[in-house]
Amino acid sequence: MTISVAVSGASGYAGGEVLRLLASHPNVTIGAITAHSNAGERLGALAPNLHALANRVLVDTTVENLSGHDVVFLALPHGASAAIAAQLSPDTLVIDAGADHRLEDSTAWEKFYGSEHAGTWPYGLPEMPGHRERLKGAKRIAVPGCYPTSSLLALMPGFAAGALMPDDVVIVAASGTSGAGKAAKVNLIGSEVMGSMSPYGVGGLHRHTPEIEQGLSNASGLDVQVSFTPTLAPMSRGILTTATAKVSAEFAALENPEAVLREIWEKAYADEPFVHVLPAGQWPATKSVQGSNYAAIQIAYDSHVNRVVVCAAIDNLTKGTAGGAVQSMNIALGLPETTGLTFQGVAP
Amino acid sequence: MTISVAVSGASGYAGGEVLRLLASHPNVTIGAITAHSNAGERLGALAPNLHALANRVLVDTTVENLSGHDVVFLALPHGASAAIAAQLSPDTLVIDAGADHRLEDSTAWEKFYGSEHAGTWPYGLPEMPGHRERLKGAKRIAVPGCYPTSSLLALMPGFAAGALMPDDVVIVAASGTSGAGKAAKVNLIGSEVMGSMSPYGVGGLHRHTPEIEQGLSNASGLDVQVSFTPTLAPMSRGILTTATAKVSAEFAALENPEAVLREIWEKAYADEPFVHVLPAGQWPATKSVQGSNYAAIQIAYDSHVNRVVVCAAIDNLTKGTAGGAVQSMNIALGLPETTGLTFQGVAP
């Protein structure tokens, strides 16, 4: 099968990572590569790592340029993707790496994004219970946010098993700076971020908060509420998520809660190609998944506070964005799910 | 006043930082500089940043070499400092940067350190309510751990004011690698840590957990329990602590809990020379306190989960270790508390 693909937003990090992966995808022919203010430039001048595509010239992000492909990836600011998507053929597979179609609750959308809600698309997290089936044959897919991807992978098994309490979830995540985008801002320049950790969006303000709560609520059937604090770490890529929740009385009363909990997570991911619970005693490091579509997870039970603590490491641009998007594309098109994706991280 | 000072453990990061600060302290004459396996070497070969002391030769860490000074700093592995301290004159001010004399509870000591408890010394955190007075004239001072310093500074005001619940505290902290010591270990080499975040001591296993709980319990009069997760960040120095706790019903019922809570923190630190609650909207970054004795703090109230989230940034080696130690020395000796310490961080 040969698939023609267009990629919009190619001058940003998400679009660039989609191209990096598609350039090695055996079934893909890369058609239009689009951008907004950078239209007309060589891709090699904007993304010098994409050597095989260096001489491709970016065209404007228009419906006309994006039409006529089997698949269109949208890596655009929120708002922009919904406007474009509405005009693309319903027979085209449209994969939106932005936020426009992730949330189910219009009120939450309006509260956090301040605009009208564009509607909800199938959520591109195949590891969510029951979701893989919904992605087969789908023509519209909303790629999860990077923090929600790692947070949901960390906590879904426990919530799906009824082992965790919904009202006391705390997630603190450290992201590489690429999560803040390829933006010319003084607070993002290397001199400021190297050697420094800092928080942002503290107090439930980050837009990924309702998306995390939606996913955990769907997994548990409960109304899960999350205290979420994102921090910026001095590295380009990677998210390390530390997620903790109180264990339900039923599970806390077991003889060996840690062993039972570990088994829940291990079983949940036993057949997943890209999610792995590490052997006991080994903790995830973001570099070990760099550039790969892998998520590495470890779990502990802290009996003195009756909490499970789960740490998950992903590459925010790969599994957290472009890799998850390609994985979903593979499922939607009936290709082997792992096609064009790597299991090996670039480390050290 | 001229004070003669000996520093042990000078080849490690804590000892080196003590020397860096003392070299600029106007009242201090640096006497013996001691080490264990590095005795006989030039300091300049071990700590090339200490230019003014480069030609000083390290001597063995013995009671004889340390005796005869007004002040002795111990920066030794736990166990070692207690053994030395017991043989130093009771008239000498002994400041232990190690863990031996921090905990009040022998059972906690034995559980986390696996040896006999050496006893409890005055705790060198002047910002703890009532503690400054206890340090005046003291002859033995236990320097707090780096994580406890930032964690206690973050949460003490709320606990002292009765605004926080004791049973639901979650702290996730990111530390620079110097917190792991100057140790030749493969997992600490630059190739492994650069570009990577990873957790360790997850599940209540880190030895600083009981020390944090002790401090918060003392501040509140309650039995505070903490879920504490330390992580290693790709930077040499700095700790960013994210600490969150449920707000008590009384305070949650107020009309504007965030304003009231902010005022509690601001008042608590209004007269502190080295702790500052940042203006609303500005979040701490570890680099802004690099090399200084400053702690930068910001607070948010997340109404949807009824939690306060406090972020604190310190330099783990300065305010978190050597700076706190010098600050305590100044108080103990009756010097102005800020002598020899800097307010300005080395940034960018």
Place this chain on the structure above:
Amino acid sequence: MTISVAVSGASGYAGGEVLRLLASHPNVTIGAITAHSNAGERLGALAPNLHALANRVLVDTTVENLSGHDVVFLALPHGASAAIAAQLSPDTLVIDAGADHRLEDSTAWEKFYGSEHAGTWPYGLPEMPGHRERLKGAKRIAVPGCYPTSSLLALMPGFAAGALMPDDVVIVAASGTSGAGKAAKVNLIGSEVMGSMSPYGVGGLHRHTPEIEQGLSNASGLDVQVSFTPTLAPMSRGILTTATAKVSAEFAALENPEAVLREIWEKAYADEPFVHVLPAGQWPATKSVQGSNYAAIQIAYDSHVNRVVVCAAIDNLTKGTAGGAVQSMNIALGLPETTGLTFQGVAP
């Protein structure tokens, strides 16, 4: 074609990178994975980035374990590989990532390595004029050092064209810390290397000096002498080489030496799959080649000192070691040269 491959030295960075690449090579089946002190351990505990091979157990680096494969990669300390290689079947393709068989001059070997010279193998730098042919069907290949790879790629075209003077070459290169190996040394720990640049092996002492001189002398037919200074940069991967040489009188007298020189480099690499002279005005950055087998090169002519200045960026572990090794393997076995290698760097 299916090729069985054994990899020795798998617990080091070179061996780990060979495995990372081979895991995605469509013609390769990975047989024995060997180590010395780490034999018996899971690969996942030593190289957690190699997810697909995580449960493979390392065996001892013995002739017996390495025998019976079509290809054997040796990533061993110098001296060790020669001893093993001598006992492997002459029909096995042995690719030595170490130094033992690179130098042609026994005297130079003895001066820089202090042991008896093991002999010279075909040099695995296909971009060296005439070398690609010598690698076809070869059964023994010496992988070039990382600094020589970037240095030779930078200067060979000019020397081959007779445009450069042999007696005034200066090369200063900055390498990521993985070039120093996966060694538990205090000077390599993250706390020391992050935020710091430092030189080493200054004054012609680095063992790669004679290898660079050998390559440039072979390319030019002259006796090229090089002042080579390596430095350690605060990054895990990558080499940026800055190489400069005086331009010969004949070329300096041309009307537009820069244009002529640029054309020499561009023509030399026009058909090379993995070496690219960037468009004028764009300078190479190591991150743009991270994890890829690509070399990015740019050239300038400084008329006021009559020097060409060439900058080359490679990934020291990929094109500089394991990627170059796999590229040579492909040529030796008659596979398409680019099989299993990537053109795209992992950036940002």
Place this chain on the structure above:
Amino acid sequence: MTISVAVSGASGYAGGEVLRLLASHPNVTIGAITAHSNAGERLGALAPNLHALANRVLVDTTVENLSGHDVVFLALPHGASAAIAAQLSPDTLVIDAGADHRLEDSTAWEKFYGSEHAGTWPYGLPEMPGHRERLKGAKRIAVPGCYPTSSLLALMPGFAAGALMPDDVVIVAASGTSGAGKAAKVNLIGSEVMGSMSPYGVGGLHRHTPEIEQGLSNASGLDVQVSFTPTLAPMSRGILTTATAKVSAEFAALENPEAVLREIWEKAYADEPFVHVLPAGQWPATKSVQGSNYAAIQIAYDSHVNRVVVCAAIDNLTKGTAGGAVQSMNIALGLPETTGLTFQGVAP
């Protein structure tokens, strides 16, 4: 003595570093702090590391605001400082951290800066032979560029002693990103620079080239020509300069050129408070001088190419800019030269 000081350009890195140092200078009272587009803002919002000055409000960079102080530091874009300086009282000590008044040759100024030359001021590098005297009582001082500071400190002793050839100097320097300023540019954001080395201004294009040549020519009485290549390293601060020159026939013919050369450098800096030739075998690292006014230097003689190779490490913002400026101020005002400056680097 109490000195009132005004600092312009306080929102940039050079101005911020001047303030960081002056805040600890015992003789200084900080008066006006000025900026251009950031006038009206709290300093704490722009430079959160300057805790003691956090509540100071920036005023416009005008002659009126800068007048009435004993000393004025100008940290402004080139062109701007000359315009302001011309209107300040001749009795005020004006210290220009910018380039406007460094060059002696108007032709070189016009070639590299493209505007009319504003004239030459005393050059604020006290370590230059004979210069310290010229700075005493001076009312106008041009602070050297950061690359020239390290390059001149590296090579001046050899040129002053007649030991080096003028026509074959090669300098390659790696700078931290703060050298590129506090500018919102995509190529400077952390995601781009972390993990990457890249060159710029290659081929004699960098504006510091004529300044380096001027200094070495003045030191030697010869017409020194330099091939200078600057590179950007993934760190916030620091410059590591690798400078090499051919040794003159007279010195090369000596029995032990390396010992003689080393003695020349050691003697040249024997009485300098801030420049130190390291003991043989120890090489400078930029982190060991971080935040200090120290320059660490090491020298090697490479007999096989008859070259001296000198490596120098400074902090580009301290000794390379603001520290050198304060050092010159101290000399000009008759204060002890080291007042308010530190010898100890912030490391690790």
